[in-house]
Amino acid sequence: MTEIEWWEYDDVAEMADAIAGDVQFVIESALDARGSAVLALAGGKTPEPVYAKLARAKLDWKKVTIIPGDDRIVALGDPLSNVTMLGRAFIPTGARVIPLVSEKAADYRAAGRAADARLKDLHWPLDLVLLGMGGDGHTASIFPGPDLDEALSGPRERRALGVMPDPLPSDAPVPRVTLSRASIVSARAITIAITGADKRQVLERAIDQGPSSAYPIGRVLAEAELPVDVHWAP
Ligand code: 6PG
Numbered sequence: 001m002t003e004i005e006w007w008e009y010d011d012v013a014e015m016a017d018a019i020a021g022d023v024q025f026v027i028e029s030a031l032d033a034r035g036s037a038v039l040a041l042a043g044g045k046t047p048e049p050v051y052a053k054l055a056r057a058k059l060d061w062k063k064v065t066i067i068p069g070d071d072r073i074v075a076l077g078d079p080l081s082n083v084t085m086l087g088r089a090f091i092p093t094g095a096r097v098i099p100l101v102s103e104k105a106a107d108y109r110a111a112g113r114a115a116d117a118r119l120k121d122l123h124w125p126l127d128l129v130l131l132g133m134g135g136d137g138h139t140a141s142i143f144p145g146p147d148l149d150e151a152l153s154g155p156r157e158r159r160a161l162g163v164m165p166d167p168l169p170s171d172a173p174v175p176r177v178t179l180s181r182a183s184i185v186s187a188r189a190i191t192i193a194i195t196g197a198d199k200r201q202v203l204e205r206a207i208d209q210g211p212s213s214a215y216p217i218g219r220v221l222a223e224a225e226l227p228v229d230v231h232w233a234p
Helices: 012-034 048-054 082-093 108-119 148-153 181-185 197-212 216-221
Strands: 004-008 037-041 064-068 070-072 128-131 160-163 176-179 190-195 228-233
Touching (some): 012 048, 012 128, 012 190, 064 082, 108 160, 108 176, 128 181, 148 181, 148 216, 181 216, 190 197, 197 216
Parallel strands (some): 037 128, 190 228
Antiparallel strands (some): 070 176
């Protein structure tokens, strides 16, 4: 049973400050221990105040590499592009921000293979993965669909893969590239940031259901090798 530690806040601003402080500590520890840090950061809206706060931290950012935990297969600069959002937040710090998706690819599986090859050049395991969760219990871009089993149970050395959610999410109806479950659960630190009562209820249910959860995040967390921090605000 995965060890989950819940952290609750009065509002999103307080949660963002706390998560930014935690991530800063992870980065500083990685730099002390290994001289570099590699983080996978969530897309979506919830973590944006975290990134605004974290980017103001005084760190040796040139030794920090940031990748999206997942991305939509759209052109750089597209409003749906997670790496564009992360680049806007962190490139000014001097950090290296590496896209999973570098061009709009017709073949999502080929885009996943290209991302996997790119990630093979990075120090692994990740020092931290910051995850969000959708109301349907997806995390990163591990959704119900034809590629769910591959995302969950593909070869452990597979770091990223292309996926075609089914149904396509209405807010971003495009195929994606996502970190695999293996990449997420092998990270040295896993942090989840969610808001609202509905998502809390879904995540609690997913955790209780464990390896056979109807929710992708439940099946991901069931394989976590270390305790997971869940940060929640109303
Ligand atoms: C994405 C994200 C995704 C996100 C959830 C929650 O690309 O969509 O990586 O996994 O974390 O969809 O998004 P919100 O925080 O915007 O609700």
